[in-house]
Amino acid sequence: MGVRQAQKQQSRRALLDAGLRLLEHQNLSGLGVREVTREAGMSPAGFYRHFRDLAELGVVLVEESLASLHGLVRGALAEQAEAGELIDRTVELIAGHVRERRAYVRFLARERHGGVQPVRAAIAAELARFADEVAEALGAQPESEGWSAADVRMLAELYVDHMVATAVAFLDAAGPADRARIAATARTQLRLISVGRRHWREG
């Protein structure tokens, strides 16, 4: 890649980073092109060399947000571990991800039901792919013996919803004690679901 392209990529990244930084404290629909370019140290017109819209920038941020998560959870689910240990590890994973990628997680939570349709659609699509992956991993586990595909999928959705809720709770945690409490709650809830799953047949 030539110097030209590299410089362009750098500017593009600066715009994305500026956007993400600003979006930590406000909505995408409340964001302005001028605001982003100002934060990125660029003239307003320059924005249009990279994105048609702020919505387009938003969709790129969605993709970046969820790309890392995919690998993360895929790895966690692939591990063959005892159920209790897996739960602890999963909650720790979520906590770590929120700590390291706080801005991305906040952005996702904000815009999941936000006012910008293309961004909302992108998030919904990614979360659905997510549930697919989880469902596939669950189906491969011995505990899913005798479960219909629909029921496995339902279980996967419950897990994904719970994961999102937990991540959001971590986001708003007040301090270490609060984080510990949230982690404990999440673990207990997962354990409850796990117990229900084990005794599913007996009703």
Add this chain to the structure above:
Amino acid sequence: MGVRQAQKQQSRRALLDAGLRLLEHQNLSGLGVREVTREAGMSPAGFYRHFRDLAELGVVLVEESLASLHGLVRGALAEQAEAGELIDRTVELIAGHVRERRAYVRFLARERHGGVQPVRAAIAAELARFADEVAEALGAQPESEGWSAADVRMLAELYVDHMVATAVAFLDAAGPADRARIAATARTQLRLISVGRRHWREG
């Protein structure tokens, strides 16, 4: 209440209704005072006779949104019914509420993690009160024999989170078939949690 006060209340209501109508398709942070007054058929300056801020209007909408829900769920939980029937009734209740109060529910989902701090705080506080109520109702049930208060509270939070997730899913339902699918999923998930609760002690 005199004619004067009545007219003022009417204008205030017009502003709230206009805001709610506009918020169905956009964020609170993207809303403007002029936009609301235009929709309400009022001059911009008139807004300030009723609210200091758009955030203030938003907080009022939050209170209105959750006021109806409180009575609704309180009634549902008070009923002494068989577990399976209670689940069906609860899901139906949520579906009905989303149908009748669509704009309010959408607003809550949007602003729960939106960019306006006071509104976010108001929603969080109301949802916490909600969880308290649910926890109290759960604690009174015979199935909670031997459960610690913390565990009951954790269960209540799980139910509230699930209720919110279900309501949001109903919001985006494409048609009757989609709604039926969402309802079936929600019921099964609730049943799973219920099974887990029943077999909690045995691990």
Add this chain to the structure above:
DNA sequence: CGAGTCAGCAAACAGTTGTTTACTGAATGA
């Protein structure tokens, strides 16, 4: 080297915004 490409800029465009001001006229209550 020299012609061409193109990322980023400054300036201008016509709108929009939030908020304050002084006002009007209907409801109020002594």
Add this chain to the structure above:
DNA sequence: TCATTCAGTAAACAACTGTTTGCTGACTCG
């Protein structure tokens, strides 16, 4: 009845907004 209150108004304010325009100057490549 008549002075007072006050919800709603029209107008003005400066400060923004998104987007287009023509331009410049550094990179690209034959």
